[in-house]
Amino acid sequence: MITTQATRGTAPAPVVPPPARPVPAKRRRAWDEVPRWQIYLPLGVYLLFTLIPFYWILLFAVRPTGSTSLVPWPMTGEHFEKVWTERSFATFFQNSLITGIAVLVMTTVVALAGGYALARFDFRLKKGFMLALLCSQFVPGALLLVPLFEIFAGLQMINSLVSVIIAETVFQLPLSMILISGFIRNVPYSLEEAAWVDGCNRFSAFRIVVLPLLRPGLVAVGSFAFVHAWNHFLFALMFLNNQDKQTIPVGLNTLMGADSVDLGALAAGGVIAAVPVVIVFAFIQKWLITGFSAGAVKG
Amino acid sequence: MAQAVAQKSPGPPARRPGARGRRTGAAPRRLPYLLIAPAGLLMLGFIAYPVLSVFYYSLQEYNPTKPWRNGFAGLSNFTTIFTDDPHFWGTLTFSLKWVVVEVSLQLLFGLALALIVNQTFFGRALGRALVFSPWAVSGVLTSAIWVLLYNSQTGITRYLADMGIGEYGTSWLSDTATVFPAAVVADLWRGVPFFAILILADLQSVPKDLYEAAEVDGANRVRQFLHITLPHLKDAIILSTLLRAVWEFNNVDLLYTLTGGGPAGETTTLPLYIANTSVDAHDFGYASALTTVAFVILLFFSMVYLRLSKFGGQDK
Numbered sequence: 355m356i357t358t359q360a361t362r363g364t365a366p367a368p369v370v371p372p373p374a375r376p377v378p379a380k381r382r383r384a385w386d387e388v389p390r391w392q393i394y395l396p397l398g399v400y401l402l403f404t405l406i407p408f409y410w411i412l413l414f415a416v417r418p419t420g421s422t423s424l425v426p427w428p429m430t431g432e433h434f435e436k437v438w439t440e441r442s443f444a445t446f447f448q449n450s451l452i453t454g455i456a457v458l459v460m461t462t463v464v465a466l467a468g469g470y471a472l473a474r475f476d477f478r479l480k481k482g483f484m485l486a487l488l489c490s491q492f493v494p495g496a497l498l499l500v501p502l503f504e505i506f507a508g509l510q511m512i513n514s515l516v517s518v519i520i521a522e523t524v525f526q527l528p529l530s531m532i533l534i535s536g537f538i539r540n541v542p543y544s545l546e547e548a549a550w551v552d553g554c555n556r557f558s559a560f561r562i563v564v565l566p567l568l569r570p571g572l573v574a575v576g577s578f579a580f581v582h583a584w585n586h587f588l589f590a591l592m593f594l595n596n597q598d599k600q601t602i603p604v605g606l607n608t609l610m611g612a613d614s615v616d617l618g619a620l621a622a623g624g625v626i627a628a629v630p631v632v633i634v635f636a637f638i639q640k641w642l643i644t645g646f647s648a649g650a651v652k653g
Numbered sequence: 654m655a656q657a658v659a660q661k662s663p664g665p666p667a668r669r670p671g672a673r674g675r676r677t678g679a680a681p682r683r684l685p686y687l688l689i690a691p692a693g694l695l696m697l698g699f700i701a702y703p704v705l706s707v708f709y710y711s712l713q714e715y716n717p718t719k720p721w722r723n724g725f726a727g728l729s730n731f732t733t734i735f736t737d738d739p740h741f742w743g744t745l746t747f748s749l750k751w752v753v754v755e756v757s758l759q760l761l762f763g764l765a766l767a768l769i770v771n772q773t774f775f776g777r778a779l780g781r782a783l784v785f786s787p788w789a790v791s792g793v794l795t796s797a798i799w800v801l802l803y804n805s806q807t808g809i810t811r812y813l814a815d816m817g818i819g820e821y822g823t824s825w826l827s828d829t830a831t832v833f834p835a836a837v838v839a840d841l842w843r844g845v846p847f848f849a850i851l852i853l854a855d856l857q858s859v860p861k862d863l864y865e866a867a868e869v870d871g872a873n874r875v876r877q878f879l880h881i882t883l884p885h886l887k888d889a890i891i892l893s894t895l896l897r898a899v900w901e902f903n904n905v906d907l908l909y910t911l912t913g914g915g916p917a918g919e920t921t922t923l924p925l926y927i928a929n930t931s932v933d934a935h936d937f938g939y940a941s942a943l944t945t946v947a948f949v950i951l952l953f954f955s956m957v958y959l960r961l962s963k964f965g966g967q968d969k
Contacts, residue, residue, distance in 0.1 A: 388874070393774045397784070400766060404784050407798045407842060410809070414801050422807065464691045471688035483689055488962075490700050491896065492955045494903030496924045497944040500710060500937045501703035524699040527692050556684070585791045587906045592932055603793040607910050610800055617801060624797040628790060635789035639782050 411628075414621030433622035437609075441619060443626055445598050446605040449515060450584055451630070453601060456519045457583035461526045462576045466568075468527075469534030470560065474543065487528040495525045499592050506593055517593040518601070522583040530575045537571035538564065570641045577638040581631050602627045704948075711945045715938035723938075730942030740918060740926060741943070748902060748922040755840055756898045760890070762841065763848025768882075770849070771856045788846040792906030799839040799911060800826070826912055829919050836920055840907055848897065855889040856882070895958045899951060923947050 416429040437443045472480065502521055503512070511517040541564050549559035587603040594600050606627055609620045714726040734741050770781045790798070802809050805824035814821045825835035863881045872880065905924050908914060914921035914929060921929070924947065931940035 388772050390774070393769055393772050396765065397769055397780055400762075400784055401780070403842070404787055404846075406809075407802055408786070410802050411798050414807075422811075424812070464695065467688040468692040471685040475685040477682075477685040479686070479689070483693065485959075486693075486696065486701075488959065489955060490696060492899050492951050492958075493700055493704060494924055494947070494951070496903060496905040496928050497947055498700070498703040498707065499928065500931050500940055500944075501706040502699065504706070505699070505703065520695070520699060524695050527695065531692060581789055581791075585794065585906075587793045587910070588928065588932075603906075606793045606797050610797060610910060615800070615804070617804060617807060620797055621801055624794055624801075627794050627797075631789045631794075632786070635786065636782070639785070 415625045433618035437622045446602045450602040454580045454584045457522045458576045458580040460523045461579035465530035468531045472535040473538035490528045513596045521589045526579045574641040577634045707941045710941035713938045718935045744921045744926040759844045759848045762845045766849040767852035785846045787843040796910035851893045859885045
């Protein structure tokens, strides 16, 4: 950072008017216009690596059993039908959806409150709390399976989706709170103060002034929480023993049982598992990068 | 009117320039605590307390399926880990190997990918969406996809064999020689996009005029990258690499479902070993002792992270 600034400081050229005309043309060529093939070739190779697995799972999901064709034609819906009804993916899907939405709502609301406090106040516990948030990033959920199991057993929550919802929310909170406080810090405090002058209290000022500006960030954080809850596996495996309480990832794992893998069913199950996540992803893609630059990596 | 309201409003009424946070209105003093209370309580109850109870359980013989043996065990779990456990050192070594290989490759490819999609080119939005898409697919679904690809009968090996590469009937996941690279590639598939997103976010904050200035000075692209881009990204790269390393270390979903730690325990990371010990073997006491060991390792990592992120040094 400092070194680059120094480089910039020692460059006298931009101040001199005469070369100003030729410079922009040269600049465009050298930095902005990297030779096209240097972009498209590596990107193309990487795209192949990215897309072949997607193609593979789609192919297996619609290809009749026993076919070895690499073209998904003729198509069949047999695998989807089987997975949805026989393998009770309808139930798994519903459970995952409930879990995902509950985690989304809880994470967003709780992190919004905490994020606001971190962004707008100085208080005695703040530093300790920030430290706790950072440290919790290092606590592996998988390693806490045993005590968490004990806690939920004590609360009579084993085999209830509530256990998974709480566990996923808790592990989603720290990052969400850091992100949201970053977003709030980007909203000028003077806007809120102006609203107070106009007769708002702190809450209504927040609702009227800050919340609308936070919407993209909240969507990103909420979707993040949803996607994580949707994909995560170990908590559901450990806390939900009843088949009609299981979630999609656990269902997928059962389909991967070592001895007799029904590949068509596995592929169809995978596609079903991917659909909501892909929808969410398409929806938040444009906010994702801004979301991260707002505070995630800053630490 | 407006004045009166402003004075009575529960928000900090007195405007002290440059003194954000030193406001001492009656409501705000309690308000921040109220606001962090839900998050704080949840984290106390479901992270802090479990961490402490792991330490407690690690000193116990605790196995719900063998209740007659349960009770205080002293340090015996730990002595077993270090002297008598045939798996511990192997899983620890594999964990480190896994983290080092994964994170360095993700960093390398992620940086390259971020630099590419940071350029302006035709189809950039679509290209970004496509190369980032595996980010959304994680854990079990990634495994499902790669189990299909690596399947010995109908996987990609079969079609490669048709083209004269490799042999028929081999599954890369059940062969000790190929399982490691196979698992690494599967994890890279979804890990690289994530890293690339993080780096891209930071790339976009590099001031453009630095490049223009460098241009004027006659610096070529390589030198611009080395002297502008890389120094600017340095902090973010170090921090996200460390964070990523911890995540890769802790992540269980992928290997649990992709290889199950096999073949022959060849791909068992320490957390996976812990998960197997608790979920499958119900040996909760021993699993807790292993967890404690993992904590100590992670603690070292966290110290490095906190030191590098200058936590506490700079105030926000």
